[in-house]
Amino acid sequence: MAQPYHSLEAELHDLFWEAEDDASEVKLMAAFLQKHPGPAIEMGSGSGRLMFPLVKQGYEIEGLELSSDMIELGKTRAAALGVSGTVHQGDMGSWSGRQRFSSLLAPAFTLQLAADPEATLRHWHGLIIPGGGLYLTVFMPYAELLGDLPQDTWYVDHEVSLADGGKGRLDTRHRIDREARIVHREHRYTKTGTQPAVHESTQRIRWIEHTEMLALLDGLGFVVDGWFLDFDPRNRPADPDRADFDGILTYHATRLP
Secondary structure (H helix, E strand, C coil), X not given: CCCCCCXXXXXHHHHHHHHHCCCHHHHHHHXXXXXXXXXXXXXXXXXXXXXXXXXXXXXXXXXXXXXXXXXXXXXHHHHHHCCCCCEEECCCCCXXXXXXXXXXXXXXXXXXXXXXXXXXXXXXXXXXXXXXXXXXXXXXXXXXXXXXXXXXCCEEEEEEECCCCCEEEEEXXXXXXXXXXXXXXXXXXXXXXXXXXXXEEEEEEECCCHHHHHHHHHHCCEEEEEEEECCECCCXXXXXXXXXXXXXXXXXXXXXX
């Protein structure tokens, strides 16, 4: 099963993303959907941070989310945008609906929260129509792997100002299992202000090397159409392993018949 976001973790998740990201993946996903018209589904859609702006633009897209807390937050987001959309509750490694999709979107490193990324990709293959598209973003945790963030040491991961004058903060510490290719993280979320709160959670991030990802997709019945780095479609090196980048890779692939 994937790892859901609960409580304060869900509440602060989008605030941290929005403080550091200019909705670049919304633009990238919209461009991808134009190449694969028809019904689409976003895996790990959360509160609809990416999905609902696409719905507002007129794209036919549904969401799948495991966390009931994130789905509830999404209702508020959708109302604020003046849109409605279908969000299914279920696990991305096993959920199946009544139709297959022209495209499947897995942004924001969602695949790396799966207990078994290979089995999850195999399941996704079955949700996409022949000739349909897969949009997939993953990252390499270079800061942890290269020792820029030392193991077993708490550090401030994110911090944002809240509307009531308080602060939202995430402190993290980690350890690395190189054999299993997993970063085990402990998270401590805190909120000050009029409604102070604390929430603790754990998370397992599985990293997948570029060459391994290409082999996985090929073996599961996808043709990789291309990739780019750090949310920049112009940054398309032939070999990302030799590139200097922040560790973010986005893949475009097509499901074979």
